[in-house]
Amino acid sequence: MTKAEQKSDKKLDQLIDDLPRKxxxxxxxxQQLESRLDVITSxxxxxxxxxxxxxxxASILIGFLSLTLIxxxxxxxxESLVFQSENRLEKLIDTLNQQHLSQIKAIxxxxxxxxxxxxxxxxxxGLLKLREAQTSIIxxxxxxxxxxxxxxxxxxxxxxxLELLKQHSKIQQMETIKTI
Numbered sequence: 001m002t003k004a005e006q007k008s009d010k011k012l013d014q015l016i017d018d019l020p021r022k023x024x025x026x027x028x029x030x031q032q033l034e035s036r037l038d039v040i041t042s043x044x045x046x047x048x049x050x051x052x053x054x055x056x057x058a059s060i061l062i063g064f065l066s067l068t069l070i071x072x073x074x075x076x077x078x079e080s081l082v083f084q085s086e087n088r089l090e091k092l093i094d095t096l097n098q099q100h101l102s103q104i105k106a107i108x109x110x111x112x113x114x115x116x117x118x119x120x121x122x123x124x125x126g127l128l129k130l131r132e133a134q135t136s137i138i139x140x141x142x143x144x145x146x147x148x149x150x151x152x153x154x155x156x157x158x159x160x161x162l163e164l165l166k167q168h169s170k171i172q173q174m175e176t177i178k179t180i
Contacts, residue, residue: 089145097138100158107165123168130161 137154144150 090142093138093141093145100162103162104165107162107169110169123164127161127164127168130157130164133157134161 134154134157137150137157141147141150141154
């Protein structure tokens with residue numbers, strides 16, 4: 001410390017020592033203050049406690065009602081989405097079935113003889129069973145459009161039917177070549 005700092009410290013210490021140790025206050029002032037504090041504190045604490053209870057109860061009630069409302073809205077939205085999804089899947093099933101039928105028509109039109117399912121040979125019997133199976137699968141898909149195994153089975157039967165028709169077309173072409 002420098003000398004100037006030491007001088008100012010000594011002066012501060014001297015001023016502190018010169019201060020009186022106690023300040024006298026009249027006892028009546030303290031008694032008046034204490035009596036007023038007790039009255040204010042008891043009235044305020046009762047009303048604050050009552051307000052706090054009402055506030056907590058109102059908050060819990062609002063929270064519960066909000067959660068109930070949110071759950072109801074979410075449930076309605078999910079029901080609506082499921083219904084829309086099922087309708088879209090049903091439309092998709094119908095569209096895919098129409099595309100498949102148009103593929104079959106194109107293959108059958110390219111054949112020399114039309115496919116006659118009333119004759120019961122192996123080809124026609126197998127084709128008839130595939131078509132019956134597809135009809136059953138489509139009906140089940142419309143009832144349960146989210147069943148992946150049904151979708152796979154339906155696509156597999158469609159592929160087998162197209163493959164069978166193509167093989168029949170090749171056989172017809174070969175028979176035609178043999179007769180020429």
